[in-house]
Amino acid sequence: MKSIILKTASNYLLPLLLLFAVFILLRGHYKPGGGFVGGLIASIAFVLHSFANGLQNTRKLLRYPPGAFIPVGLAISLLSGLAPMLIGKPFMSGEWLSVQVPIIGLIGTPLFFDIGVFFVVIGVTLTILFTISESIL
């Protein structure tokens, strides 16, 4: 698929889509969105990039193999669940800071949990897609 239009467009679309993914991730607690959908949108951004520029270039762009996102995400989620235990609360109880941050809203452990989900989804989707397309093409 060598189309100059797609290639050029994807260079602009990738940051936009990623930004959109993060937006969807952060608004999840108040409006439709969340880590799962956000992660899927981010993976679609990378898949689009790989269609336009070739898989190798997308891999270069990512620097790390996509599988590396998975343990990072799992660790963030797990730690966000474990964090309340430090102050004597049960595992995975939601703890929030009282400060209101602009755009994001409240910051709390569920937010980090969602960020973890976001990374796991990116990792899983890209691993599956990249592996299959590499083994096939």
Add this chain to the structure above:
Amino acid sequence: MLIVVLSGFLFAFLTLLSGKLVRNSLSWFPALLPLALFIYFMSYIPVVAAGPVRFHYPWVTSMGVDLDFKLDGLAMLFSLLITGIGTCIFVYASYYLKGNKYLDRFFCYLSIFMAAMLGMVLADNLIILFIFWELTSISSYFLIGFNNEEKKSRRNALMALTITGAGGFLLMAGFILIGSISGTYSINSLIASGGSLQQHALYGWMILFIFAGAFTKSAQFPFHFWLPGAMVAPTPVSAYLHSATMVKAGIYLLARFTPILGHTTSWSTTLIIVGGITMLYSAFHSLQRIDLKEILAYSTIAALGTLVFLLGIGTSNALLAAAVFILVHALYKAALFMVAGILDHETGTRNIGMLRGLKKVMWPVALAGMLAAFSSAGIPLTFGFIGKELIYESTFHAPYIAVILTLIALFTNILILYAGFQAGIRPFTGKLSGVHQHLHIPSFRLWLPPLLLALLGVVLGIWPSLVDGPLIRPVYTALGETTILSPLLLWHGFNWVVVLSIVTIIAGCLLYYLFVPSRSYIPLTDKWLHLSPEALTVRLGRAFIHFSNRYTNLFHNGFLRSYVSVIIVFITCLLAMKLITGVDVHFDIKTNISDIRSYDIVIFLIIIAAIWKSISTSSRINAVASLSVVGYCICLLFVIYSAPDLAMTQFTIDTLTVVLFVLVLFRLPPFLKINDRRVILRDSVIATAFGLLIAIIALEVMNEPTTKDISKFYSENAYLLAKGKNVVNVMLVDFRGFDTLVEITVLTIAALGVYSLMKLRVSSTTKE
């Protein structure tokens, strides 16, 4: 106490980390752990003699599972055996396995086993007891199969694990049954409410499950055969697990449950019958063996049978005899096993026909062997004598069939004496053979542990009061007995019991001198071999594997289409049956269906057109594209009927699925137009039936009065409790966050699976 129980696990880990040190210069170091624990438990003796000590650590209190430990007489006896004999074994093994490149691993397994055993005997909660029970099975699997390069080792280890694992499975069922009937998993409360379970309608099942666990673990007939097989383990393991500790776990369990479930006819009868058969069967079998360890294995089974038998008789005398015999047997049998191990280590053979006169070259070993043999024979002035007296005392005064019980005990004791003499005396007497002239006394780390144990057997025989008050009486109390019995004495005065002891010794010595063990007796029982429990179990295992192969090949035939149709047909039948029998399907157009709007019709028409295209096209890419149109239309419906989260996710998933399909399409063969009308008909019937069913269910769901409590709770509390306005997301990350955590883990596993499958396939094609 928690630290004491868990120290073995921690220590096992540390041993692995410092593998090189343990393998070379510091091989004696691991022995310090059991020694320290032994001293720790010794310090509790005066306290426990006064009454049990309880330790409580909350764990899963909501489900009644707490880390409760109780140190009473029974637990104390076993803890001292585990740590005391453990110390001897650790020292012994450090030399026995010197130079083995996996010595660190060996100590790791051994520490885990010791910790599991300690946890099991100390546990005061059924679930905790069960966890440690299974840990002993698992760690013993690794220990039996320690020489894992030998096929026989692996096979016998698996056999032992299968038998004890199956027993453990039933034991768990029994524990859950007891727990749910009595409403508590705490053993202490069960004992306190003692006697109420015996009247319950399900009492039979309870004891059946408990027996299944105990009999498999303690190698009772017909589950005995794993124990001789387990003799492939290194000798320290045989001495520790298969004579002194693990095989007594079943005995421990029965003893523990005696105050809770015991003292009924079915309890006593079963134990006496099973114990009796085991005694006779294994005592008889020990006659046919010429391998030192096998002789000892069969005499161990006989001794375990004796213990079960004594618990079955269940009188105060019998329970006291059992308490004493546990200690007696552990002391002499561990010593005999270690002696057998030294002989094997030094001469390279365990065939009793080839070992004679070794007293001249290794006198400390000979001394240990002889003293242990005397104790096993019950010669006066040994602790074994006291044990034997008590056994005869309890069979002689048994409430029923005393004569038969006494005869069984007599026969078994004669053969246990014979086995003890074969292992502890025969190799050291007679004329030293030429090949063994060059041997000399082995390292003290080999002969000191068995000698200590054997000497202890004599010391306790002369001064039984050393253990009577502090150790044996608390066991007796822990078994729920209150009758005061006379203290252990060296000499009770001349009576029938002494006569029986004398008969045992004379008959046993005659047997030892007159009977020449050889392989030639094996053919006598060979023709029954195909009916032995072992052969039957192996056949059952083979049949099971055969069946699994056939079954798997039938359903797992490699065609995705057949999987899909099997799954769909199965679901359809299941749901349809439920709908027909259990649900009153009725359908009202006015209330069930909202007004149809124009855009609904448009979307509906698009879906129909796309479906038609996808089944009529002859190009795969067209089919995929039209299916994705259907998917997008469904997303549109979600948007219209206010499920934006669902729509978003569905959109992205749909997109990615199409991408995936397009990728895979390159690999697939060109589209085949199916011409077989029967196949088309079959598939269309399946598809239509499934679609209809889903439609009916979807409509019927509207009719069902659903409880709205849950959704109401979520929508009301999403902001109050979780500070979020998007209920769906709050559920995902907060209310049901634990589910999500597990789900992303599942996703990870799926990704790993895809990755490894695809990479594996690539490498296999490159190999071709």
